[in-house]
Amino acid sequence: MPAADQETYERHSYDVVVIGAGGAGLRAAIAAHESGARTALICKSLLGKAHTVMAEGGIAAAMANLWPEDNWQVHFRDTMRGGKLLNHWRMAELHAKEAPDRVYELEQWGALFDRTPDGKISQRDFGGHRYARLAHVGDRTGLEMIRTLQQRAVSLGIDVFMELTVTELLKDGGKVSGAFGYWRESGRFVVFEAPAIVLATGGIGKSWRVTSNSWEYTGDGHALALRAGATLLNMEFVQFHPTGMVWPPAVRGLLVTESVRGDGGALLNSEGKRFMFDYIPEFFKAETADSPEEADRWYTDKRNRRPPDLLPRDEVARAINNEVKSGRGSPHGGVFLDIASRRSPEFIKKRLPSMYQQFMELAGVDITKEPMEIAPTCHYVMGGVEVDPDSQMSVVPGLFAAGEVAGGMHGANRLGGNSLSDLLVFGKRAGEHAAEYGAALAGGRPKVSTASAHDAAEIALAPFAHDQGHDNPYSVHQELQAVMQDLVGIIRTEHELRLALDRLVELRAKAAAVAVEGNRQYNPGWHLALDLRNMLVVSESVARAALERQESRGGHTRDDFPMSDPYWATQNVVVELKEGTVSVRRQPLPQPPAELAKLLEEEAH
C-alpha cells in the first residue's frame, strides 16, 4: 500500500460542492446549478438511497387545501410551540412562508401527491399541527420526494459522485477551500477544490442502539463542521420518535409512521387504557382534547381539540417510557398502537400500505386485525451546525449547512412533517447562497494545500497500520451504541452523563487504535473505522450539551431537573472544538419581533 504522500489524488474543481444527496442535498445542488454554479453532488450511498427515502408521513406546508383557516402564521406558531419556543424564529418564519412553493415545485417536476376530491394536493393530520397540513403519497412521501428531486438533478446534468465519503474539509486561511474524501469502491482518495461547500449529511442516530436511522447517520457533517471551526447549536436535543417497532428483536427501532395516529390510531397500555389523556402538559391543555369522545370527533371536525395521542413527539415518547417503567407495558416492553379496531381494513391498506407490509412481512402482524407493539426509537437530531437563518452559512466563510445537519429551525423538538419541508426550503436557500458566495469571490478563490490533503490521507489510512490484536470497528461501534442508549437516552441525569463522558474517553482511545483487515477496495470495516471518529466527537457534543442544560425541554429530559426553566428558555448551548477538545458555552437565543411574538401567545381557539 503506498504511503499517503506518494499517492496522487484524483482532483476536481467546482464552484459548489454539496455533501449528501438526501432531500436537502439534492435541493441545494439543483438550486446551485440553476444559479449558474458548476456543482458537484457527493453521496456515501447510491443516488436515491439517502435517509429521506424512509420518510413516511408527509411534507408540512400551509397550502390550506383542506382547511382554508390554515396559513403560514398558524404553521409558524405550531412549529415554534412544538419546539418549545427554542427555535430560531427567523428560520421558522421562512420555513412556514416558503414551504407551499417548495411543494408546488415538486409537482412541477413530476411528483404525484395524493389528491383531494377537487383535484388539489391532499393534506393529512400530524402531531402538533393544528390543521391537516402534510402533503403526502400514502406512507411513502419521502420516496416520492427523493425520486422527484433525483430525477430533476439528473435531467439537469448535475455531476454526481456516488459512494464517495468525505473525511475532511479543507481550508485556506479562515475560508473553505475544498474537501477530501475516498471512493468507497476503490479506496482511492479524491480532492475537491471548491470555495463553497454545502453540508447536507443528515443526522447522528447510528450512535444509539435502538434507532430508526441507517448506517449513513454517523454525524459526518456535524463532525466535519466542528473540525473546520464551525459551531454546533443545541446538540442536547435528540428526538426519540414515540413509535418504533419492538418485536421481533431484529427490527427493534424500525419506524412506525406518525400517520398511524394522524389517521386515527390510538395508544393503549396493557390495561387497554388510552393513557395519553393522563399526560397532557399545561402548555398544550388549551388545545388538547380531554376525553376520548372529543378526541375522536377531531378527525372530522377541527372545532374539537386535538387527541393527546398527537401531542408533539417528545411528550408522547416520555409518556410511553413512563407507562412501560410503571409496569403497564406490552409483552415486549412497549405499548400498543391500535388502528385495527378504529378504521376499516380498506382504509388502513390505502392510507398505510407500507406499514401494513412492514408489519406483515417482518413481524407477522396484520395491523388491520391486531394492534402494533411500539416503543420510542432514536430518530432525529434537532441540534446542528449554527447557520445564518437566511443564507444557511455557518461561522466559517464558504461553509453552508441545510436539513438535519443544520441547527436552529426546530428548537427543542421537531414536529412531524416539518423535516421534509425544512430540507426543501433550506436546501434551496443554501444552494443559492453558496453559488452567490462562490461567484462573489471571483479571482480570489481559496487554494487547497497539498499538505492538508496529505494530512487527511494519513488519518484515513491509519487503521490499516494498527496491530490486528486491537478491537475491531464493529465491536467499538456496539460499545458506543450501548453507552449512548443507556446513559444519553430519553431520560438523563448528571451522574449518567458524566459516566457517559468517561466511557467516551475510553472509546476514543479504542477507536484510535482499531485494526481493520483486508485492503482499501470496498471495505466496510475500514469505512466504519473512519466513521467512528465522527460518531465519537458528535456523541461527546451531545453528552456535554446535555450536561450543560440543567432543565427539561423538548427532546432533552433531565430527571434531576424535571421542569422547564425560564432562564434556559432564553439560552442556546453552543458546542465548538477548542484545540481539539469539545467545549460548550451558552449564547442568548435571538428573540422574534413583536408581530411574530404575538402569534405565539394567541390561544388555539
Place this chain on the structure above:
Amino acid sequence: MSYQLVLRIWRGDSSGGDFVHYEVPADEGEVVLDVVHKTQALFAGDLAVRWNCKAGKCGSCSAEINGVPRLMCMTKLSSLPAGRAVTITPLRTFPVIKDLVTDVSFNYEKARQVPAFSAQPDQPVAPFTMYQEDVERSQEFRKCIECWLCQDTCHVIRDHEENKPHFAGPRFFIRYAELDMHPNDGLDRKKLLQETQGLGYCNITKCCTEVCPEHIKITDNAIIAMKERVVDVKYDPVVKFFGRRRAGREKRGS
C-alpha cells in the same frame, strides 16, 4: 432461541472468487441482512455489502438468496428451508465489484436517457388540478424503490451483455409508463421507448413482476400497456395477441 446457521457467501472481485462458509448465530425474527452483518462483525470485517434502511424502503441490499433475486432485509430466515445452508451471491446481471456489491451503473445510465416530466401547455404551472383516479396508475409505478431486482432477473440482459445498450429494462419501462400515464405530462416518449429503449425485446414472461418487492404489476400494468400504446409506432407480435385480449378495457390518456 439462538441457533447456528451456515452461510455460503460468494466472496471475490472482478478477477474471480469463490464461496466462503461462515457459521453464525441466528435469532428469532432475523432476516438475511442481520446474519450478513453478524458475519462482518464476527468473521469478515471487510465483507462488502450495500444496505441502508433495513426496512424494504431504499432497495440497496439486493442479492441472490439461494439463487433468487431478493432484498436481504426483507428475507426472513424463517422463510428459508430449515436446517440448510443459505447461499448468498451478488446480482448476476451486473459486474461484480467485490463480494455482494455489483456495478449497477447501467441503471443510472438508462435513467439519464429518460426525458424528464414536462407539463402540458394548457396547465403549465403547478399547482396542477389532477384527480386521484387519474394519478393512481402512475403512483403504482412510483412505488419503485430502484432495487434493480427486476433488471437483474430479466433474461433479456441477464445472460446477454450484448442487449444492454439497446434495452432499458423493466424498471425503466415502468418509468416510461408512469410518465405516459401522468395526467399532466405533455411529452410523447413512445417512439423513443420502442426504437431505442428496447420495449420490443420483452416477451412478457413476468419474471420481473415476480421479484418486485413492491409488488408492482410491472408486466401487466406497465409493459403490456405500453406495448399497446406504441402499437401505432411499430409492429410488435406480442401486442397483436394481447391487444386483442385486452380490447375494450379502459384506455385513458394519450
